[in-house]
Every structure is written in structure tokens, then in C-alpha cells.
Amino acid sequence: TQLLEQSPQFLSIQEGENLTVYCNSSSVFSSLQWYRQEPGEGPVLLVTVVTGGEVKKLKRLTFQFGDARKDSSLHITAAQPGDTGLYLCAGATNNAGKSTFGDGTTLTVKP
Amino acid sequence: KAGVTQTPRYLIKTRGQQVTLSCSPISGHRSVSWYQQTPGQGLQFLFEYFSETQRNKGNFPGRFSGRQFSNSRSEMNVSTLELGDSALYLCASSLGDRATGELFFGEGSRLTVL
Numbered sequence: 001t002q003l004l005e006q007s008p009q010f011l012s013i014q015e016g017e018n019l020t021v022y023c024n025s026s027s028v029f030s031s032l033q034w035y036r037q038e039p040g041e042g043p044v045l046l047v048t049v050v051t052g053g054e055v056k057k058l059k060r061l062t063f064q065f066g067d068a069r070k071d072s073s074l075h076i077t078a079a080q081p082g083d084t085g086l087y088l089c090a091g092a093t094n095n096a097g098k099s100t101f102g103d104g105t106t107l108t109v110k111p
Numbered sequence: 112k113a114g115v116t117q118t119p120r121y122l123i124k125t126r127g128q129q130v131t132l133s134c135s136p137i138s139g140h141r142s143v144s145w146y147q148q149t150p151g152q153g154l155q156f157l158f159e160y161f162s163e164t165q166r167n168k169g170n171f172p173g174r175f176s177g178r179q180f181s182n183s184r185s186e187m188n189v190s191t192l193e194l195g196d197s198a199l200y201l202c203a204s205s206l207g208d209r210a211t212g213e214l215f216f217g218e219g220s221r222l223t224v225l
Contacts, residue, residue, distance in 0.1 A: 029212075030212065031211055031212045031213075032212075033212055033213060033214070035214075035216075040218070041218050041219070042115070042117075042201050042203075042216030042217050042218050042219050043154075043201070043214075043216050044216070045213055045214065045215065048211060048212065048213055050211075088154065090154075090212070090214070091212070092211070092212025098144065098156045098159055098167045098169070099144075099156070099212050099214060100156070101146075101153055101154040102153070103153040104153060
């Protein structure tokens, strides 16, 4: 069974602070996705990382895939209240045909 | 292009009843996956359909079933509802290319079982 562990589970910070969310597994994934979900809505895809060591930037968000393709991190610079939400990582493998999701990190950014 | 559409958005049922949820994927997407989301368990994979065939299945009892039609629209059914089935049921569509793993979710169907 593939498991993805996210940390921290909850994070409450002030506007302007930086933060990092971690996603770890003992399994190797073909690709890893990060999603953001707001209350009452479905998750929205933010990024896909495929290559070990890959770094992708999306405005103030930086995503990194571990060299061994077992872990990933999401770093947010100068967080804003609009960043508030549930951040989910998900790993996919070619043969599984399904994505395994972490339990999520609930981020609250206070103005 | 239009996103993933799920109906109904909200529904309330009582124990023992059954429910059918519907999902229309993004045009051109041939894979539809269903997930159950609860506060305690997170997102749990139910099943995936591709070209009208169930391609993968999660660890849920047989009360949970699904199907996919020739136009890629999908339905899932839960029979003999239990209180623990209360959850947000999410449908996700994708091109079907397993290598990318990218999923595009609908807004979900919120099921409450009383």
C-alpha cells in the first residue's frame, strides 16, 4: 500500500510570512501533483512534477520533487490570505491507474 | 472548455436507501475516477473507468458501484446507505494517460445520511 504523509497537518500564519509543506512517502512515484481545495469545492490542480530533483515555480509557490521521486515540498513566499485552503499532494504510478492522496495541510493566512 | 460537472451538489438520504451520483467529464477526457472525502480519512479512491470499463478499484464494499457510458459520462451508486457513507464524493476526469496522473475535479456531491 502506497502512503503519502503530509506535514504539518495544520498551519496558521500571518500575511507576509513564508512556509513550507512537506509530502513524504516510502514509495516511488512516476509523477506527483499538488492540489489546492477551498471549502465546498473540489481540489484544483496546481502543478505536476515528474523528474527527480525537479523544481517548478508558480508565482510565489515553489514545488520540488525529491531526487528519488519519493517526496516533495511546497514553499510559499510572502503568503497572502488568498492562499488559505487545503493543500493536497498526490502521487501516481504508471501501473496503478490511480492517485494516492496525502491527508492534506490546512493553511490559514491571517491578514 | 467546460469543467467537470457533478450532480446533485447536495443530497440527504436515510439509512438503507440508495443513491446515484452523476459526473460529466471534460470534453475529450476518457477516464473518470471517483473519490470519497471525509474529514477523518481524507481522499479515498473508489474506482476508475476508462472507455466504459472499470480499470481500477479501491477498497470499498460492494455497495459502492459505478459505470461509464459511451459518452464518458459516469455514475456511481451506493446501496443500503450507512451513516458512515456521509461524505463529499468527488469525480475527477483525465485524458486517461496514466503517466501524468493529472486529475481535474468537479465540485463534488455532498451526501448526508441520517
